[in-house]
Amino acid sequence: MKNIFQKVSIIGNGNVGFHLIEAFCDAGIEVTHVLVRHSINETERNVAYVNSYSELPKNQLVIVCVPDDFITEVIEQIDESCPVAYTSGSVNIASLPKRNELGVFYPLQSFSKGVQLEMGEVPFFIEANEISFGESLFELAQKLSKNVKYASSEQRSKLHLAAVWVNNFTNHLTFIAQEYLESEQMDFEDLKPLLKETIRKIELNSPRESQTGPARRGDQKTIEKHLKMLNESQQEIYRILTQSIQKTYLQND
Amino acid sequence: MKNIFQKVSIIGNGNVGFHLIEAFCDAGIEVTHVLVRHSINETERNVAYVNSYSELPKNQLVIVCVPDDFITEVIEQIDESCPVAYTSGSVNIASLPKRNELGVFYPLQSFSKGVQLEMGEVPFFIEANEISFGESLFELAQKLSKNVKYASSEQRSKLHLAAVWVNNFTNHLTFIAQEYLESEQMDFEDLKPLLKETIRKIELNSPRESQTGPARRGDQKTIEKHLKMLNESQQEIYRILTQSIQKTYLQND
Numbered sequence: 001m002k003n004i005f006q007k008v009s010i011i012g013n014g015n016v017g018f019h020l021i022e023a024f025c026d027a028g029i030e031v032t033h034v035l036v037r038h039s040i041n042e043t044e045r046n047v048a049y050v051n052s053y054s055e056l057p058k059n060q061l062v063i064v065c066v067p068d069d070f071i072t073e074v075i076e077q078i079d080e081s082c083p084v085a086y087t088s089g090s091v092n093i094a095s096l097p098k099r100n101e102l103g104v105f106y107p108l109q110s111f112s113k114g115v116q117l118e119m120g121e122v123p124f125f126i127e128a129n130e131i132s133f134g135e136s137l138f139e140l141a142q143k144l145s146k147n148v149k150y151a152s153s154e155q156r157s158k159l160h161l162a163a164v165w166v167n168n169f170t171n172h173l174t175f176i177a178q179e180y181l182e183s184e185q186m187d188f189e190d191l192k193p194l195l196k197e198t199i200r201k202i203e204l205n206s207p208r209e210s211q212t213g214p215a216r217r218g219d220q221k222t223i224e225k226h227l228k229m230l231n232e233s234q235q236e237i238y239r240i241l242t243q244s245i246q247k248t249y250l251q252n253d
Numbered sequence: 254m255k256n257i258f259q260k261v262s263i264i265g266n267g268n269v270g271f272h273l274i275e276a277f278c279d280a281g282i283e284v285t286h287v288l289v290r291h292s293i294n295e296t297e298r299n300v301a302y303v304n305s306y307s308e309l310p311k312n313q314l315v316i317v318c319v320p321d322d323f324i325t326e327v328i329e330q331i332d333e334s335c336p337v338a339y340t341s342g343s344v345n346i347a348s349l350p351k352r353n354e355l356g357v358f359y360p361l362q363s364f365s366k367g368v369q370l371e372m373g374e375v376p377f378f379i380e381a382n383e384i385s386f387g388e389s390l391f392e393l394a395q396k397l398s399k400n401v402k403y404a405s406s407e408q409r410s411k412l413h414l415a416a417v418w419v420n421n422f423t424n425h426l427t428f429i430a431q432e433y434l435e436s437e438q439m440d441f442e443d444l445k446p447l448l449k450e451t452i453r454k455i456e457l458n459s460p461r462e463s464q465t466g467p468a469r470r471g472d473q474k475t476i477e478k479h480l481k482m483l484n485e486s487q488q489e490i491y492r493i494l495t496q497s498i499q500k501t502y503l504q505n506d
Contacts, residue, residue, distance in 0.1 A: 068475070090475055108443060110450050110465060115457060117450060123443040147443070158437050159444075161479050165430035166444050167451045168466030169494045170423040175460035175501070177418035184411050190361060190376040190400070191412075191419050192456055197363050197370060198420045199452045203445055204368060207428035212363060213421030222321070222343055226414050233497060240493055241422045244486060248428070 005140060009033040009062045009082070011074055013040065013049075015111040016087050017065035020144075021047065023119040027143040032057060053077045061140075063087065063105055072096055085128075085137055089160030092153040093127055103128035103137045106156055107145070110167050119144050125151035125159065176234060215245035258393060262286040262315045262335070264327055266293065266302075268364040269340050270318035273397075274300065276372040280396040285310060306330045314393075316340065316358055325349055338381075338390055342413030345406040346380055356381030356390045359409055360398075363420050372397050378404035378412065429487060468498035 007030045010017050017034070024031050025045050033048045033056050040049050048055075056062060058079050064086040066074050071086050076097050078084055083101035093104060104127040109117065124141035126148065128134030134150065141148040151159065174195065178188040201210045214222040223242055227235050260283045263270050270287070277284050278298050286301045286309050293302050301308075309315060311332050317339040319327050324339050329350050331337055336354035346357060357380040362370065377394035379401065381387030387403065394401040404412065427448060431441040454463045467475040476495055480488050 067470075068472070090478070109447055110454065110463075112454065112458075112463075115454060121446045123446065147446075149443075155437075155439060157478070158434065158439060158482065161482055162430040162434050162439075162441075162444055163447055164466055164479065164491075165426050165433070166448050168464070168468060168498070169426050169491075170448075171451055171455065171460050171463050171465075172468075172494055172498050172501070173418050173422050173426065174455055175464065176497075177415040178460055180418070181411065181415050184408075186408060186411060186415075188415075190402075191415055193374045193376065193400075194362055194416055195419045195423075195452055195455065198424055199448055201363065201365065201368060202424065202427055202448065205365075207424050207431055210363075210365075210424050211421065211428065212424075213417055215421060215425075219321070225343070225410070226417065229411065229414055233500070237493055237497060238417075238422075240490055241425055244429075244490060245421070245425050247486070248425070 005136070005143075006030060007032050007057070007060050008140075009035065009056045009060055010065060011035040011062060011078075012065035014065060014067075015113055016107065018113045019111045019117070019119065020063065020065060020087070020107075021045065023144045026119075029140070029143060032060070053079070056082065058082065061085065075099070075102075083133055083136075089163065090157050092157070093129060094153065098129075101128070101130055101133040103130075103133055104151075104153070104156065105137055105141060106151070108159055108163060120146055123147040123149065125149055125156050127151060127153060127156065173237075176237070180230070180234065211245065211249065213245070215242040216249055218246065258389070258396075259283060260285050260310070260313055261393075262288065262309045262313055263318060264288040264315060264331075265318035267318060267320075268366055269360070271366045272364045272370070272372065273316060273318060273340070273360075274298065276397045279372075282393070282396060285313070306332070309335065311335065314338065328352070328355070336386055336389075342416065343410050345410070346382060347406065351382075354381070354383055354386040356383075356386055357404075357406070357409065358390055358394060359404070361412055361416060363416075373399055376400040376402065378402055378409050380404060380406060380409065426490075429490070433483070433487065464498065464502065466498070468495040469502055471499065 010031055013034055013036045021031050031047050033050055036049050058081040062078050062082045062084050064074050068088050068091050071091055075084055085103040085105040087105055089106055106125040107122045109122040122145050124145050126138045138148055181188050263284055266287055266289045274284050284300050286303055289302055311334040315331050315335045315337050317327050321341050321344050324344055328337055338356040338358040340358055342359055359378040360375045362375040375398050377398050379391045391401055434441050
Protein backbone atom coordinates (compact mmCIF):
# COMPACT_ATOMS: atom_id res chain seq x y z
CA MET A 1 0.00 0.00 0.00
CA LYS A 2 1.21 3.46 -0.89
CA ASN A 3 1.62 5.85 1.99
CA ILE A 4 0.08 8.79 0.19
CA PHE A 5 -1.71 9.96 3.28
CA GLN A 6 1.30 10.27 5.51
CA LYS A 7 3.97 11.48 3.08
CA VAL A 8 3.98 13.61 -0.06
CA SER A 9 6.49 15.25 -2.37
CA ILE A 10 5.82 18.59 -3.96
CA ILE A 11 7.19 20.03 -7.18
CA GLY A 12 7.31 23.80 -7.26
CA ASN A 13 7.67 26.33 -4.51
CA GLY A 14 5.57 29.09 -6.05
CA ASN A 15 2.43 30.53 -4.51
CA VAL A 16 0.42 27.30 -4.57
CA GLY A 17 3.31 25.01 -3.61
CA PHE A 18 4.29 27.25 -0.73
CA HIS A 19 0.80 27.29 0.77
CA LEU A 20 0.26 23.56 0.27
CA ILE A 21 3.51 22.77 2.08
CA GLU A 22 2.37 24.91 5.01
CA ALA A 23 -1.09 23.37 5.04
CA PHE A 24 0.14 19.76 4.80
CA CYS A 25 2.61 20.27 7.63
CA ASP A 26 -0.08 21.90 9.77
CA ALA A 27 -2.36 18.93 9.07
CA GLY A 28 0.31 16.44 10.17
CA ILE A 29 1.09 15.21 6.66
CA GLU A 30 4.79 14.97 6.06
CA VAL A 31 6.13 16.83 3.04
CA THR A 32 9.38 14.91 2.74
CA HIS A 33 10.74 16.51 -0.45
CA VAL A 34 10.18 19.68 -2.42
CA LEU A 35 11.66 19.81 -5.90
CA VAL A 36 12.74 23.33 -6.84
CA ARG A 37 14.67 24.74 -9.81
CA HIS A 38 17.09 26.75 -7.72
CA SER A 39 18.58 25.85 -4.36
CA ILE A 40 16.89 27.55 -1.48
CA ASN A 41 17.65 27.80 2.17
CA GLU A 42 14.54 26.92 4.04
CA THR A 43 14.91 25.85 7.62
CA GLU A 44 11.50 26.48 9.12
CA ARG A 45 9.95 23.17 8.12
CA ASN A 46 11.51 19.71 8.22
CA VAL A 47 11.50 19.47 4.42
CA ALA A 48 14.29 18.48 2.00
CA TYR A 49 14.56 20.94 -0.89
CA VAL A 50 16.07 19.08 -3.85
CA ASN A 51 16.91 19.95 -7.44
CA SER A 52 16.68 16.60 -9.19
CA TYR A 53 13.80 14.28 -9.96
CA SER A 54 15.93 11.29 -8.93
CA GLU A 55 15.92 12.55 -5.36
CA LEU A 56 12.14 12.22 -5.02
CA PRO A 57 11.11 9.05 -3.10
CA LYS A 58 9.62 6.28 -5.23
CA ASN A 59 6.06 5.06 -4.57
CA GLN A 60 5.13 8.38 -2.94
CA LEU A 61 2.50 10.85 -4.06
CA VAL A 62 3.90 13.84 -5.98
CA ILE A 63 1.85 17.01 -6.19
CA VAL A 64 2.82 19.18 -9.15
CA CYS A 65 2.46 22.93 -8.47
CA VAL A 66 3.98 24.50 -11.56
CA PRO A 67 2.56 26.86 -14.21
CA ASP A 68 0.17 25.20 -16.69
CA ASP A 69 2.63 25.26 -19.58
CA PHE A 70 5.17 23.17 -17.66
CA ILE A 71 2.89 20.46 -16.28
CA THR A 72 3.42 17.99 -19.15
CA GLU A 73 7.21 18.13 -19.14
CA VAL A 74 7.33 17.92 -15.34
CA ILE A 75 5.04 14.91 -15.17
CA GLU A 76 7.09 13.09 -17.82
CA GLN A 77 10.12 13.20 -15.55
CA ILE A 78 8.47 11.78 -12.42
CA ASP A 79 9.25 8.13 -11.63
CA GLU A 80 6.54 5.75 -12.88
CA SER A 81 6.08 4.33 -9.37
CA CYS A 82 4.76 7.66 -8.08
CA PRO A 83 1.09 8.63 -8.14
CA VAL A 84 0.88 12.20 -9.50
CA ALA A 85 -1.62 15.00 -8.93
CA TYR A 86 -1.51 18.53 -10.30
CA THR A 87 -3.12 21.72 -9.04
CA SER A 88 -4.22 23.54 -12.21
CA GLY A 89 -7.73 24.85 -12.78
CA SER A 90 -7.68 24.75 -16.54
CA VAL A 91 -5.47 21.85 -17.72
CA ASN A 92 -7.55 18.89 -18.93
CA ILE A 93 -6.44 15.56 -17.50
CA ALA A 94 -6.84 13.94 -20.91
CA SER A 95 -4.25 16.30 -22.39
CA LEU A 96 -1.46 14.96 -20.17
CA PRO A 97 0.86 11.98 -20.67
CA LYS A 98 -0.80 8.73 -19.61
CA ARG A 99 0.34 7.06 -16.39
CA ASN A 100 -1.06 4.62 -13.81
CA GLU A 101 -2.27 7.13 -11.28
CA LEU A 102 -2.85 10.66 -12.44
CA GLY A 103 -5.15 13.10 -10.71
CA VAL A 104 -6.13 16.67 -9.99
CA PHE A 105 -5.88 18.43 -6.65
CA TYR A 106 -7.24 21.91 -7.44
CA PRO A 107 -7.61 24.50 -4.69
CA LEU A 108 -9.88 27.30 -5.94
CA GLN A 109 -8.18 30.28 -4.38
CA SER A 110 -5.75 33.09 -5.14
CA PHE A 111 -2.52 32.33 -3.32
CA SER A 112 0.37 34.69 -2.63
CA LYS A 113 3.44 33.68 -0.71
CA GLY A 114 3.34 36.68 1.56
CA VAL A 115 -0.35 36.43 2.41
CA GLN A 116 -1.57 33.92 5.00
CA LEU A 117 -4.98 32.35 4.47
CA GLU A 118 -7.49 29.88 5.92
CA MET A 119 -6.88 26.71 3.89
CA GLY A 120 -9.83 25.11 5.69
CA GLU A 121 -12.19 27.41 3.77
CA VAL A 122 -10.66 26.80 0.33
CA PRO A 123 -12.78 24.63 -1.99
CA PHE A 124 -10.77 21.70 -3.41
CA PHE A 125 -11.79 19.94 -6.63
CA ILE A 126 -10.63 16.39 -7.24
CA GLU A 127 -10.41 14.32 -10.40
CA ALA A 128 -8.47 11.14 -11.20
CA ASN A 129 -7.97 8.60 -13.96
CA GLU A 130 -8.71 5.82 -11.49
CA ILE A 131 -11.48 5.66 -8.88
CA SER A 132 -9.55 4.55 -5.81
CA PHE A 133 -6.78 7.07 -6.47
CA GLY A 134 -9.47 9.76 -6.74
CA GLU A 135 -10.83 8.67 -3.37
CA SER A 136 -7.37 8.87 -1.83
CA LEU A 137 -6.89 12.40 -3.16
CA PHE A 138 -10.33 13.33 -1.89
CA GLU A 139 -9.47 12.12 1.61
CA LEU A 140 -6.15 13.91 1.47
CA ALA A 141 -7.86 17.19 0.53
CA GLN A 142 -10.28 16.70 3.42
CA LYS A 143 -7.32 16.87 5.77
CA LEU A 144 -6.76 20.44 4.54
CA SER A 145 -10.25 21.76 3.86
CA LYS A 146 -13.83 21.21 4.87
CA ASN A 147 -15.01 21.86 1.28
CA VAL A 148 -13.89 19.09 -1.07
CA LYS A 149 -15.73 18.00 -4.22
CA TYR A 150 -15.19 15.92 -7.31
CA ALA A 151 -15.15 17.85 -10.60
CA SER A 152 -14.52 16.75 -14.17
CA SER A 153 -11.92 18.61 -16.25
CA GLU A 154 -14.76 20.38 -18.00
CA GLN A 155 -16.39 21.48 -14.74
CA ARG A 156 -13.04 22.57 -13.38
CA SER A 157 -12.34 24.77 -16.39
CA LYS A 158 -15.74 26.42 -15.86
CA LEU A 159 -14.87 27.16 -12.26
CA HIS A 160 -11.56 28.54 -13.42
CA LEU A 161 -13.28 30.80 -15.93
CA ALA A 162 -15.71 32.05 -13.27
CA ALA A 163 -12.71 32.71 -11.05
CA VAL A 164 -11.25 34.99 -13.72
CA TRP A 165 -14.34 37.21 -13.44
CA VAL A 166 -14.45 37.17 -9.67
CA ASN A 167 -10.74 37.64 -9.10
CA ASN A 168 -8.83 38.94 -12.13
CA PHE A 169 -11.49 41.23 -13.57
CA THR A 170 -12.82 42.69 -10.32
CA ASN A 171 -9.24 43.34 -9.30
CA HIS A 172 -8.64 45.20 -12.56
CA LEU A 173 -11.74 47.38 -12.13
CA THR A 174 -10.49 48.30 -8.71
CA PHE A 175 -7.15 49.13 -10.27
CA ILE A 176 -8.87 51.44 -12.75
CA ALA A 177 -10.64 53.21 -9.88
CA GLN A 178 -7.36 53.58 -8.00
CA GLU A 179 -5.51 54.87 -11.04
CA TYR A 180 -8.31 57.32 -11.78
CA LEU A 181 -8.41 58.71 -8.25
CA GLU A 182 -4.65 58.99 -8.04
CA SER A 183 -4.49 60.83 -11.36
CA GLU A 184 -6.92 63.29 -9.79
CA GLN A 185 -4.78 63.60 -6.63
CA MET A 186 -7.32 61.80 -4.50
CA ASP A 187 -6.96 58.99 -2.01
CA PHE A 188 -7.87 55.41 -2.95
CA GLU A 189 -7.91 54.52 0.76
CA ASP A 190 -11.29 56.26 1.01
CA LEU A 191 -12.76 53.68 -1.37
CA LYS A 192 -11.69 50.66 0.66
CA PRO A 193 -14.61 50.60 3.12
CA LEU A 194 -16.96 50.61 0.11
CA LEU A 195 -15.05 47.80 -1.55
CA LYS A 196 -15.23 45.72 1.60
CA GLU A 197 -18.94 46.38 2.01
CA THR A 198 -19.59 45.52 -1.66
CA ILE A 199 -18.22 42.05 -1.14
CA ARG A 200 -19.84 41.59 2.25
CA LYS A 201 -23.21 42.32 0.66
CA ILE A 202 -22.67 39.84 -2.14
CA GLU A 203 -21.97 37.25 0.53
CA LEU A 204 -25.04 38.24 2.58
CA ASN A 205 -27.43 38.60 -0.33
CA SER A 206 -26.50 37.99 -3.94
CA PRO A 207 -24.96 40.13 -6.68
CA ARG A 208 -28.34 40.38 -8.40
CA GLU A 209 -30.02 41.89 -5.34
CA SER A 210 -27.02 44.04 -4.50
CA GLN A 211 -26.82 45.86 -7.85
CA THR A 212 -27.23 49.62 -7.48
CA GLY A 213 -25.90 52.69 -9.29
CA PRO A 214 -26.70 54.87 -12.28
CA ALA A 215 -26.84 51.99 -14.78
CA ARG A 216 -29.17 49.97 -12.57
CA ARG A 217 -31.61 52.85 -12.08
CA GLY A 218 -31.32 54.12 -15.65
CA ASP A 219 -29.85 57.48 -14.59
CA GLN A 220 -28.67 58.57 -18.03
CA LYS A 221 -27.68 62.05 -16.85
CA THR A 222 -25.11 60.70 -14.41
CA ILE A 223 -23.87 58.14 -16.95
CA GLU A 224 -23.22 60.90 -19.49
CA LYS A 225 -21.50 63.02 -16.88
CA HIS A 226 -19.26 60.12 -15.87
CA LEU A 227 -18.31 59.34 -19.46
CA LYS A 228 -17.10 62.90 -19.93
CA MET A 229 -14.81 62.51 -16.91
CA LEU A 230 -13.01 59.43 -18.27
CA ASN A 231 -10.35 58.81 -20.89
CA GLU A 232 -11.08 56.80 -24.00
CA SER A 233 -10.17 53.34 -22.75
CA GLN A 234 -11.93 53.88 -19.45
CA GLN A 235 -14.99 55.09 -21.37
CA GLU A 236 -15.05 51.92 -23.41
CA ILE A 237 -15.18 49.72 -20.33
CA TYR A 238 -17.64 52.00 -18.52
CA ARG A 239 -19.96 51.95 -21.49
CA ILE A 240 -19.92 48.20 -22.04
CA LEU A 241 -20.51 47.40 -18.35
CA THR A 242 -23.28 49.98 -18.14
CA GLN A 243 -24.96 48.44 -21.18
CA SER A 244 -24.61 44.99 -19.69
CA ILE A 245 -26.19 46.07 -16.40
CA GLN A 246 -29.02 47.82 -18.23
CA LYS A 247 -29.67 44.75 -20.37
CA THR A 248 -29.66 42.49 -17.32
CA TYR A 249 -32.25 44.42 -15.36
CA LEU A 250 -34.41 45.68 -18.20
CA GLN A 251 -35.06 42.06 -19.08
CA ASN A 252 -36.07 41.23 -15.57
CA ASP A 253 -37.67 44.26 -13.96
CA MET B 254 -27.14 80.02 18.03
CA LYS B 255 -28.59 77.09 16.15
CA ASN B 256 -28.57 73.77 17.93
CA ILE B 257 -27.41 71.80 14.93
CA PHE B 258 -25.24 69.55 17.01
CA GLN B 259 -27.92 68.33 19.36
CA LYS B 260 -30.94 68.07 17.08
CA VAL B 261 -31.50 67.32 13.41
CA SER B 262 -34.40 66.63 11.06
CA ILE B 263 -34.07 64.15 8.23
CA ILE B 264 -35.96 64.01 4.97
CA GLY B 265 -36.27 60.55 3.47
CA ASN B 266 -36.29 57.16 5.06
CA GLY B 267 -34.53 55.25 2.28
CA ASN B 268 -31.25 53.40 2.66
CA VAL B 269 -29.17 56.46 3.53
CA GLY B 270 -31.77 58.14 5.73
CA PHE B 271 -32.42 54.94 7.64
CA HIS B 272 -28.75 54.41 8.48
CA LEU B 273 -28.15 58.08 9.35
CA ILE B 274 -31.06 58.03 11.79
CA GLU B 275 -29.59 54.97 13.48
CA ALA B 276 -26.12 56.45 13.58
CA PHE B 277 -27.23 59.85 14.92
CA CYS B 278 -29.28 58.24 17.66
CA ASP B 279 -26.37 55.97 18.60
CA ALA B 280 -24.10 59.04 18.75
CA GLY B 281 -26.49 60.84 21.10
CA ILE B 282 -27.71 63.31 18.49
CA GLU B 283 -31.44 63.69 18.59
CA VAL B 284 -33.30 63.10 15.34
CA THR B 285 -36.47 64.90 16.29
CA HIS B 286 -38.35 64.63 12.98
CA VAL B 287 -38.19 62.46 9.88
CA LEU B 288 -40.20 63.63 6.89
CA VAL B 289 -41.52 60.71 4.83
CA ARG B 290 -43.97 60.50 1.95
CA HIS B 291 -46.08 57.77 3.45
CA SER B 292 -47.03 57.29 7.09
CA ILE B 293 -44.98 54.67 8.81
CA ASN B 294 -45.22 53.02 12.18
CA GLU B 295 -41.81 53.17 13.75
CA THR B 296 -41.61 52.78 17.48
CA GLU B 297 -38.04 51.72 18.09
CA ARG B 298 -36.54 55.21 18.16
CA ASN B 299 -37.93 58.32 19.77
CA VAL B 300 -38.49 60.00 16.41
CA ALA B 301 -41.55 61.77 14.98
CA TYR B 302 -42.35 60.60 11.46
CA VAL B 303 -44.20 63.42 9.70
CA ASN B 304 -45.62 63.97 6.22
CA SER B 305 -45.55 67.72 5.89
CA TYR B 306 -42.72 70.24 5.62
CA SER B 307 -44.54 72.55 8.01
CA GLU B 308 -44.05 70.04 10.79
CA LEU B 309 -40.26 70.30 10.64
CA PRO B 310 -38.84 72.50 13.44
CA LYS B 311 -37.59 75.92 12.35
CA ASN B 312 -33.92 76.86 12.88
CA GLN B 313 -32.87 73.23 12.96
CA LEU B 314 -30.53 71.42 10.58
CA VAL B 315 -32.30 69.36 7.92
CA ILE B 316 -30.43 66.55 6.19
CA VAL B 317 -31.91 65.65 2.83
CA CYS B 318 -31.59 61.94 1.98
CA VAL B 319 -33.62 61.63 -1.22
CA PRO B 320 -32.70 60.48 -4.75
CA ASP B 321 -30.65 63.00 -6.75
CA ASP B 322 -33.51 63.99 -9.03
CA PHE B 323 -35.66 65.17 -6.10
CA ILE B 324 -33.11 67.19 -4.16
CA THR B 325 -33.96 70.54 -5.75
CA GLU B 326 -37.71 70.32 -5.22
CA VAL B 327 -37.26 69.07 -1.66
CA ILE B 328 -34.86 71.84 -0.71
CA GLU B 329 -37.22 74.47 -2.13
CA GLN B 330 -39.86 73.45 0.37
CA ILE B 331 -37.73 73.60 3.50
CA ASP B 332 -38.25 76.64 5.74
CA GLU B 333 -35.66 79.39 5.09
CA SER B 334 -34.62 79.36 8.76
CA CYS B 335 -33.23 75.83 8.48
CA PRO B 336 -29.67 75.06 7.48
CA VAL B 337 -29.78 72.27 4.88
CA ALA B 338 -27.34 69.53 3.93
CA TYR B 339 -27.79 66.78 1.35
CA THR B 340 -26.12 63.38 1.05
CA SER B 341 -25.59 62.94 -2.68
CA GLY B 342 -22.26 62.02 -4.26
CA SER B 343 -22.87 63.57 -7.64
CA VAL B 344 -25.09 66.63 -7.27
CA ASN B 345 -23.14 69.88 -7.55
CA ILE B 346 -23.89 72.38 -4.82
CA ALA B 347 -23.95 75.20 -7.38
CA SER B 348 -26.82 73.53 -9.23
CA LEU B 349 -29.18 73.84 -6.27
CA PRO B 350 -31.46 76.71 -5.22
CA LYS B 351 -29.54 79.37 -3.26
CA ARG B 352 -30.14 79.67 0.47
CA ASN B 353 -28.27 80.95 3.51
CA GLU B 354 -26.76 77.72 4.68
CA LEU B 355 -26.50 74.90 2.18
CA GLY B 356 -24.03 72.04 2.48
CA VAL B 357 -23.11 68.48 1.64
CA PHE B 358 -22.92 65.60 4.06
CA TYR B 359 -21.83 62.71 1.82
CA PRO B 360 -21.15 59.28 3.28
CA LEU B 361 -19.18 57.21 0.74
CA GLN B 362 -20.74 53.83 1.30
CA SER B 363 -23.34 51.47 -0.11
CA PHE B 364 -26.25 51.39 2.33
CA SER B 365 -29.08 48.89 2.49
CA LYS B 366 -31.79 49.01 5.09
CA GLY B 367 -31.48 45.37 5.98
CA VAL B 368 -27.70 45.38 6.31
CA GLN B 369 -26.02 46.74 9.44
CA LEU B 370 -22.66 48.45 9.04
CA GLU B 371 -19.91 50.25 10.93
CA MET B 372 -20.68 53.93 10.38
CA GLY B 373 -17.45 54.81 12.19
CA GLU B 374 -15.45 53.48 9.21
CA VAL B 375 -17.45 55.30 6.53
CA PRO B 376 -15.63 58.25 4.91
CA PHE B 377 -17.72 61.45 5.03
CA PHE B 378 -17.14 64.34 2.62
CA ILE B 379 -18.25 67.82 3.58
CA GLU B 380 -18.86 70.93 1.52
CA ALA B 381 -20.77 74.11 2.29
CA ASN B 382 -21.59 77.51 0.82
CA GLU B 383 -20.38 79.14 4.03
CA ILE B 384 -17.26 78.36 6.07
CA SER B 385 -18.68 78.17 9.56
CA PHE B 386 -21.60 76.04 8.41
CA GLY B 387 -19.07 73.71 6.76
CA GLU B 388 -17.20 73.47 10.03
CA SER B 389 -20.39 72.62 11.87
CA LEU B 390 -21.20 69.86 9.40
CA PHE B 391 -17.64 68.60 9.69
CA GLU B 392 -17.93 68.35 13.46
CA LEU B 393 -21.29 66.68 13.16
CA ALA B 394 -19.86 64.04 10.79
CA GLN B 395 -17.04 63.45 13.24
CA LYS B 396 -19.61 62.31 15.78
CA LEU B 397 -20.48 59.48 13.37
CA SER B 398 -17.18 58.60 11.73
CA LYS B 399 -13.46 58.80 12.32
CA ASN B 400 -12.86 59.60 8.63
CA VAL B 401 -14.20 63.05 7.70
CA LYS B 402 -12.81 65.29 4.95
CA TYR B 403 -13.75 68.38 3.01
CA ALA B 404 -14.34 67.86 -0.71
CA SER B 405 -15.47 70.21 -3.44
CA SER B 406 -18.40 69.22 -5.66
CA GLU B 407 -15.92 68.33 -8.37
CA GLN B 408 -13.88 66.10 -6.05
CA ARG B 409 -17.01 64.50 -4.72
CA SER B 410 -18.22 63.61 -8.19
CA LYS B 411 -14.84 61.96 -8.86
CA LEU B 412 -15.19 59.89 -5.72
CA HIS B 413 -18.68 58.96 -6.80
CA LEU B 414 -17.43 57.89 -10.21
CA ALA B 415 -14.66 55.78 -8.63
CA ALA B 416 -17.31 54.23 -6.40
CA VAL B 417 -19.22 53.11 -9.49
CA TRP B 418 -16.20 51.04 -10.53
CA VAL B 419 -15.52 49.63 -7.10
CA ASN B 420 -19.13 48.87 -6.21
CA ASN B 421 -21.51 48.76 -9.18
CA PHE B 422 -19.15 47.28 -11.75
CA THR B 423 -17.40 44.72 -9.54
CA ASN B 424 -20.82 43.63 -8.33
CA HIS B 425 -21.95 43.15 -11.92
CA LEU B 426 -18.89 41.06 -12.82
CA THR B 427 -19.63 38.86 -9.86
CA PHE B 428 -23.20 38.58 -11.11
CA ILE B 429 -21.93 37.45 -14.51
CA ALA B 430 -19.81 34.77 -12.84
CA GLN B 431 -22.77 33.62 -10.78
CA GLU B 432 -25.09 33.51 -13.75
CA TYR B 433 -22.52 31.63 -15.79
CA LEU B 434 -21.93 28.99 -13.11
CA GLU B 435 -25.61 28.52 -12.46
CA SER B 436 -26.33 28.11 -16.17
CA GLU B 437 -23.74 25.31 -16.04
CA GLN B 438 -25.42 23.74 -12.97
CA MET B 439 -22.52 24.67 -10.72
CA ASP B 440 -22.42 26.30 -7.31
CA PHE B 441 -21.55 30.00 -6.95
CA GLU B 442 -20.94 29.40 -3.23
CA ASP B 443 -17.61 27.82 -4.15
CA LEU B 444 -16.46 31.17 -5.56
CA LYS B 445 -17.13 33.14 -2.40
CA PRO B 446 -13.88 32.36 -0.57
CA LEU B 447 -12.00 33.57 -3.66
CA LEU B 448 -14.05 36.75 -3.83
CA LYS B 449 -13.36 37.48 -0.19
CA GLU B 450 -9.65 36.82 -0.62
CA THR B 451 -9.51 39.03 -3.74
CA ILE B 452 -10.68 42.02 -1.74
CA ARG B 453 -8.59 41.19 1.30
CA LYS B 454 -5.50 41.22 -0.94
CA ILE B 455 -6.38 44.56 -2.46
CA GLU B 456 -6.61 45.91 1.06
CA LEU B 457 -3.31 44.33 2.11
CA ASN B 458 -1.38 45.17 -1.04
CA SER B 459 -2.80 47.08 -3.98
CA PRO B 460 -4.79 46.09 -7.05
CA ARG B 461 -1.70 46.60 -9.22
CA GLU B 462 0.36 44.09 -7.25
CA SER B 463 -2.56 41.70 -6.86
CA GLN B 464 -3.28 41.28 -10.56
CA THR B 465 -2.94 37.67 -11.75
CA GLY B 466 -4.61 35.48 -14.36
CA PRO B 467 -4.33 34.62 -18.06
CA ALA B 468 -4.48 38.26 -19.25
CA ARG B 469 -1.78 39.33 -16.82
CA ARG B 470 0.62 36.57 -17.82
CA GLY B 471 -0.25 36.75 -21.53
CA ASP B 472 -1.64 33.21 -21.62
CA GLN B 473 -3.34 33.46 -25.01
CA LYS B 474 -4.24 29.75 -25.09
CA THR B 475 -6.39 30.01 -21.97
CA ILE B 476 -7.92 33.29 -23.14
CA GLU B 477 -9.02 31.70 -26.43
CA LYS B 478 -10.39 28.69 -24.58
CA HIS B 479 -12.37 30.92 -22.21
CA LEU B 480 -13.83 33.00 -25.05
CA LYS B 481 -15.20 29.83 -26.64
CA MET B 482 -16.98 28.98 -23.41
CA LEU B 483 -18.88 32.30 -23.21
CA ASN B 484 -21.88 33.77 -24.98
CA GLU B 485 -21.56 36.85 -27.15
CA SER B 486 -22.19 39.55 -24.57
CA GLN B 487 -19.95 37.83 -22.00
CA GLN B 488 -17.25 37.56 -24.68
CA GLU B 489 -17.42 41.27 -25.36
CA ILE B 490 -16.76 42.12 -21.70
CA TYR B 491 -14.13 39.38 -21.29
CA ARG B 492 -12.29 40.65 -24.36
CA ILE B 493 -12.28 44.31 -23.40
CA LEU B 494 -11.13 43.66 -19.83
CA THR B 495 -8.44 41.28 -21.02
CA GLN B 496 -7.18 43.91 -23.47
CA SER B 497 -7.19 46.52 -20.73
CA ILE B 498 -5.18 44.30 -18.37
CA GLN B 499 -2.69 43.48 -21.14
CA LYS B 500 -2.29 47.14 -22.02
CA THR B 501 -1.80 48.08 -18.38
CA TYR B 502 1.00 45.63 -17.69
CA LEU B 503 2.68 45.61 -21.09
CA GLN B 504 3.31 49.31 -20.63
CA ASN B 505 4.87 48.76 -17.27
CA ASP B 506 6.61 45.38 -17.18
